[in-house]
Amino acid sequence: MRHSFCACLGAFLLLLGPAQAEGKLKVGFVYVGPVADYGYSFQHDLSRKALAEAMPDKVETTYLENVPEADSERAIEKLARSGMGLIFTTSFGFMEPTLKVAKKFPTVKFEHATGYKRAANVSTYSARFYEGRYVCGKIAAKLSKTGTVGYIASFPIPEVVSGINAFMLGAQSVNPNVKVKIVWVNTWFDPGKEAEAAKALLAQGADILTQHTDSAAPLQEAEKQGKLAFGQSSDQYRFAPKAQLTAIVDDWNGYVISEAKAVLDGSWKSHDTWGGIKDGLVVLAPFTNMPADVKAMAEDTVKAIAAGRTHPFAGPVTKQDGTVAVKDGETAPDPMILGMNWYVKGIDDKLPQ
């Protein structure tokens, strides 16, 4: 009885539901924030749209937004059950849930952003955001009149900590006495909290802001107070045309499209991708609101990083406690950057542990 009831409902749904696209690869995306954050999730959604535009007759895309990390397993499984062939889970906190669902659906391919655990059907990908932060650090040190930069940070995970360090090392390469003040807001996206942090930092004498959170609120706060700031994840120029110096833009388009192609032609394999400026995953938005010499310096730095002449973590790098992390003449190996849980010397903050 129950089975026939379910079957009837199922048939009813098939009639009502959208026409199933035959033979198309269904690609799902899971976002931790709203697609309208105009930052990280927005940028990921741009790659979804780019994918849909690039191969309109071969793929069909969909997404779930605002998925809390503690509740993501169901969302991911829901996508897997909806016939997705490829699923992008775009936040670090989705790592364990992604692996759990992947185990249940061995034929579905999963792509997890910013994590480190893989499986036969789970790839990981991330961008070397720290390269962009190094460039921003140099710009900030050149332009800051007070010598103090405000940094709004989300969670003390290695990606964020290495970003702070790269920013500081970039800044110190221009002005060894530069100060970076850090506020931890413990959220990826909360315009209210981010704006409060921005106000606090500006009140404490910072005249340039940078952030590792996803909304444009800090940038807008800087614009309101006639100060300068960097955009995050996405080119946020339109929110702060007088304040944005540049933005570290995550460009996932190429990666997402190539992974979908690989699934379509059967060549997809589990792998780890960690690309930077050279690979086009990290792009710096046009340099604005700065004199020509600073702009030239920034452009040179970008070129040097792309060419491999400059590495943000080139030795000597000294930790906050005075021990040497990277010796002169060497550069930090990837595992060190991926597991970074210490500050470089000169940062006046204690890392939340």
Added chain:
Amino acid sequence: MRLDLVPRAGRSPFAAILAPALAFLASVLLGGVAVSLLGVSPTAAFAAYFIAPLSELWSLQEIALKAAPLALIATGLAFCYRANLWNIGAEGQFVVGGLAGGCVALATQGSAGFTFWILPTMLAAGTLAGIVYAMIPAVLKVQLGVSEILTSLMLVYVAELLLDYMARGPLRDPAGYNFPQSVAFDAAARLPYLMEGETLHAGVLVAFASVVLATIVLGRTLFGFEVRVVGASPRAARFAGFSEARLTLAAFAVSGGAAGLAGIAEVAGKIGQLQPTISPGYGFTAIIVAFLGRLSPPGILVAALVIALTTIGGEGAQIDLRLPLDLTRAFQGLLLAFVLGADVLTRFKVRLVPGGAR
């Protein structure tokens, strides 16, 4: 002209059941209007929200898993709210419960041989931690007259940050590249699955049993009677010699314990490790559930299932129909507004009084 609310003499049990049903219908109709304004067929949306989740074994389990913590927390909260005590901090008691029970799991990690006692100890530790945490606002209220609304709410943030600190610091997986999470629990520290290869775990049974127990306690025991009398008429309760202080402590203990138990059930059931966040806001959603269920345990069970259904259905609607998540939230809000509105109308008559304002 003004509107007056006049209390109705009696309240028919029929109206008490019909009112929420009508409220549900009204919210569905209004939701349907919103959906068609978004350019989507309301029937397709109705199917995605309310029928599709009920048509698959998997989504039925997910509804039960989502409803279980909500029902458990809300049942506990009903004791407080019935007695006019405003515990807003169930989210914090949930987190503390998950943390305490999780600590037991991590401390016993890798123990060999007889491990049967680990899971019950975890559940007990979680419940106890929830009770202790709820005692802070309760004692402050009883001893110093501090508003429990403020203290219980503020303690939510304390609990969240404590868990955040523990997951990033002392309890962090040493082999986890400094990423903020504990090791995965041993099998002995996990709530068993009810069916092989499925997601439904024993926490659902715990929640269901608690709702049944609460129904009996609230309806058939002296303690339940006290709670109801204090809520309905504090003066009468004082005349009857019921101690307000004792009741405050007891009601907070019940709701804190229920939230703590829900917390550890979530950690030992679905999550299986400690993370910086373990709740997508269950403790706050449960407040809505408690009132949707009109503060009666069976009603709360229904309300928890409805909220779980719309949440799961909302995900399906996002995927299949591209309906925004905000619509789900708006619908849940509508539902609460209508149910509370209908509740007022079953208890009061609305009378139009001619003449100016008073």
